[in-house]
Amino acid sequence: MADDDASTPSNVTAPRKIQKRKRETPASRLAANKSARTSTPNAYARRTPPREAPPARDDDDEPKQLKRPGAGARIAREQKEAADTARRQREDEARKNAANRQTTAAELVAEHYNAVPERGREWRKTDSQIKGLRSLNNWIKSTLIQKFSRPDVIPEHGLTVLDMACGKGGDLGKWEKAPMVPALYVGCDIAEVSVDQAKQRHAESMRKSGGRHRGGRQMTAPMQAEFYVQDTFGRSLAEIPIIRQVGFNPNAGPGGGIIQGGMMTGGFDVVSMMFALHYSFESEALARGMLKNVAGALKKGGRFLGVMPNSDVITATVKRLLQAEAPGQTPGAAGKSATPEEKTGDADGKEDGEEEDWDPERPAAEDDWDPEAPSEPQPASTNGNAPANTADEEEEEDDWDPEKPSAPAAPPPQTTNPSATPAADPTASSSTPSAAAAAPSTSTPTSDQPPLEWGNGIYTVRFPRHQPLTRLPLPRDGIFRPPYGWKYHYALEEAVNAAEYVVPWEGFRALAEDYGLELLYRKGFKEVLEDESGDRELGMLAERMGVMSRDRSQGVGGDGLLVTGEEMEAAGFYHAFCFYKT
Numbered sequence: 001m002a003d004d005d006a007s008t009p010s011n012v013t014a015p016r017k018i019q020k021r022k023r024e025t026p027a028s029r030l031a032a033n034k035s036a037r038t039s040t041p042n043a044y045a046r047r048t049p050p051r052e053a054p055p056a057r058d059d060d061d062e063p064k065q066l067k068r069p070g071a072g073a074r075i076a077r078e079q080k081e082a083a084d085t086a087r088r089q090r091e092d093e094a095r096k097n098a099a100n101r102q103t104t105a106a107e108l109v110a111e112h113y114n115a116v117p118e119r120g121r122e123w124r125k126t127d128s129q130i131k132g133l134r135s136l137n138n139w140i141k142s143t144l145i146q147k148f149s150r151p152d153v154i155p156e157h158g159l160t161v162l163d164m165a166c167g168k169g170g171d172l173g174k175w176e177k178a179p180m181v182p183a184l185y186v187g188c189d190i191a192e193v194s195v196d197q198a199k200q201r202h203a204e205s206m207r208k209s210g211g212r213h214r215g216g217r218q219m220t221a222p223m224q225a226e227f228y229v230q231d232t233f234g235r236s237l238a239e240i241p242i243i244r245q246v247g248f249n250p251n252a253g254p255g256g257g258i259i260q261g262g263m264m265t266g267g268f269d270v271v272s273m274m275f276a277l278h279y280s281f282e283s284e285a286l287a288r289g290m291l292k293n294v295a296g297a298l299k300k301g302g303r304f305l306g307v308m309p310n311s312d313v314i315t316a317t318v319k320r321l322l323q324a325e326a327p328g329q330t331p332g333a334a335g336k337s338a339t340p341e342e343k344t345g346d347a348d349g350k351e352d353g354e355e356e357d358w359d360p361e362r363p364a365a366e367d368d369w370d371p372e373a374p375s376e377p378q379p380a381s382t383n384g385n386a387p388a389n390t391a392d393e394e395e396e397e398d399d400w401d402p403e404k405p406s407a408p409a410a411p412p413p414q415t416t417n418p419s420a421t422p423a424a425d426p427t428a429s430s431s432t433p434s435a436a437a438a439a440p441s442t443s444t445p446t447s448d449q450p451p452l453e454w455g456n457g458i459y460t461v462r463f464p465r466h467q468p469l470t471r472l473p474l475p476r477d478g479i480f481r482p483p484y485g486w487k488y489h490y491a492l493e494e495a496v497n498a499a500e501y502v503v504p505w506e507g508f509r510a511l512a513e514d515y516g517l518e519l520l521y522r523k524g525f526k527e528v529l530e531d532e533s534g535d536r537e538l539g540m541l542a543e544r545m546g547v548m549s550r551d552r553s554q555g556v557g558g559d560g561l562l563v564t565g566e567e568m569e570a571a572g573f574y575h576a577f578c579f580y581k582t
């Protein structure tokens, strides 16, 4: 989808659609005993504040004119008025453009995902060139769901889950097979077509299963699911009746002397955001809007889980490539020289000393996430007592099948080995690091330089040398300041072709804390695989989902892994996280 010039007016489509709201569904078992909540004003409505009325004039205060102004004074006054009018028009125009820019970016995202065709499971399992990566991504999402969706206290009305970017409903099956099947799943997404597909998928699943699911070790009641077309970053989730019914705190977050903390009883047990949070880092307003919705919808102790690109990988790679282009120069604003350690950040983006931050110690309760798991492998059974997730896990879906880029066509991805050279420029006479280093002015990138690019045969990341809107240069120290609006283009073979935004991890974590969200877990995809596939249940799940072969001497590298080296490197671009609501 969008390329760097995605915000140009040629891409502006129809204005944001007015949504048809669904009739309020009682969800009686959830709503029981809950007092109706009053409708909340929309905190995100983008309105130009009304101009202040001119102060009332008191004739007695009016300065007395000594004599009639002459023609010269009149002309000067008219010129000043004309200049003021022109300035006001320019300001109005700038405000409108700013509002349109956000609308357009949100619409482009929706357009991109609306264009994603349903290719079917068979195609994904057999013909896809990235089937190992698809399987791995799905397994990591299932792993997060299984590890973190069990509440400490089983809620009276059953588990409630809010998916803030549900897409085509790719995770419905994962929830239906979770150890604790949600009583209610609410899926929201900005892409209308995707939401329709999610609804169909849920209806089909209910039809096939007769409304019952094999969650954990037993058949459970059906998972009630509701779906809404909603911009979950730019608009308050209080607009959705079922979300208000479950419980939404419109005051979550900093400011106004409001005491932090979630609702004691109301609110969702889990909020999920898979492969979507990075779209909110287009601006501070959207990132805060997203977090206000997450925090507002979560109950105290609830979990916020998701996956997204890992800024540590981006930082380390940008720094390494820029420094390879111009080795002697200071790394960035801090003016600090790169240490040998800094220069050797590996392809995971991990550098010495970073390891500790990756997996902060979990509260003891997290280790008990599956206390019922038998210690010895048990044969699968068909009598309803089978271990969790013995059903057809291979049927996992994802939203990574765009037929075509929905945005201005991106130049074809160039495959560049991140450990070797910066992006090749087809128009440049040479693209080797030494040639780049010899170029005269590399202290601040110039806009005629080709984008900074890395990747491999299946994925490409491409950064403009200057951000198109802010004109900020790509930072040589890899540190993205301010933390919002750092746009790059991401392309994944047969899948994604879209503009994304860097989510600088520490900035995000600090911001999340402002909204009462504390970090429980963060791991890069490779670490999730290394650390979690040893678990008996998750290991078996990895086999059923096509990540590992049962025979560990098989697989791509003879180690049981069914994911190629290139796929693994592409997976290394992402990390998984879980926060809890204080």
Ligand SMILES: C[S@@+](CC[C@H](N)C(=O)[O-])C[C@H]1O[C@@H](n2cnc3c(N)ncnc32)[C@H](O)[C@@H]1O
Binding pocket: 106, 109, 110, 113, 164, 165, 166, 167, 168, 170, 171, 188, 189, 190, 191, 194, 230, 231, 232, 233, 234, 273, 274, 275, 276, 279, 397, 398, 399
């Ligand atoms: C890569 S897809 C992931 C979908 C799904 N979570 C999954 O893992 O398969 C990203 C999703 O984020 C959605 N999205 C992006 N911006 C959004 C916004 N502002 N509000 C709601 N959804 C948004 C897109 O429409 C798309 O469905």
